[in-house]
Amino acid sequence: MITIDTASAVPPYEQVRSQLATQINDGTLAVGTRLPTVRRLAADLGLAANTVARAYRELEDAGLVDTRGRAGTFVGATGDASRAAAATAAREYAAKVHALGLGRAEALRIVTAALGAAT
């Protein structure tokens, strides 16, 4: 289930994106599952179509979903690739932190803060 709280400080597109991403990553939405059309999900959630379209675009950029033309949007088989991409980015970050001479605790605090700001 996806829920949207329009009174929340988190933008609606981010609420849609993060809930779909979570359900794809934890396997609730299996690979190959067809997502509702942009218009349909927008109508269901009382949102503008552009809002849902942006969430879908970001999921596609992250490799979590595939858009197959008129057939619709499907949960992609690249969930593991997403994790691999995140791991690569983490390694690059670790190298950069090491080069800058920052400590482990401080580096983790920076990541935690960045994650907090992103969700």
Place this chain on the structure above:
Amino acid sequence: MATEAALERARCWLRRQRLEIEPSPLVVGRLEARRRGARAEIVTELAGVIALLTWMFLVHGGDDPVTNQAWSIGIIGIVVVGMLVGFWWQRRVERPLLAGHPTRAAHPAAAGVERVLGRAHLRAAVAVYGGGLLLGTALAMFAPPGTARGLALVFLAGVTVLGALSGLALATTLRRPSLADDAESLLVDDALRTEDARRATLPYVLIVALMFAMDPTIGLGSPASMALLGYAVAGGACWYLAERNARCARKVEPAVR
């Protein structure tokens, strides 16, 4: 503010659906919208049937069997159109129920016709309408020219029109947006959608087949009459089995999705 009677009706409906939840104001409002939709449906059907009967007896007249059977199909068509009007009316009433509400809920996966209608009902609907088209085509091809062929063509046209109207009603049901603000109301939304989808695909065409089977022009006991009767009985059996299947499924697993 929901009345006590409306609340009790909602509790009854939820019990019938085997949903063990207390009716929220949204659920009560939606079920009341359905009552208003049902009233609009009955008014439309009554007005349509009266208009058709008036036209039939006062303006048209005559006792041509082909025309008379076409009128009777028209009456069943009005019943299906009335259902479409009822659906439209109930949506008009229930749409504002969540207006201004801060939270909304929806399914993250697309639900196809099989998931909404149920596999058994989908198979029964395909068998009934597909079988009707095949039977109508066969009757039109092999009936002797004249009144019998005219009746066969009217039957085929009736099955086609009723099938198209049922398909339209089903598409309307599948496409309507969800109306839910939490998991429980989403469950109710699913149950309402399934209920509407099954109503949309009710096998009205079997009544048409029975009417044609009893037609004196076709002749009771003739091969055409027996084929129509067999089709009606087999279609009815398919539908009964689908209904029984759905009832058993609900007993095993109250939360369908």
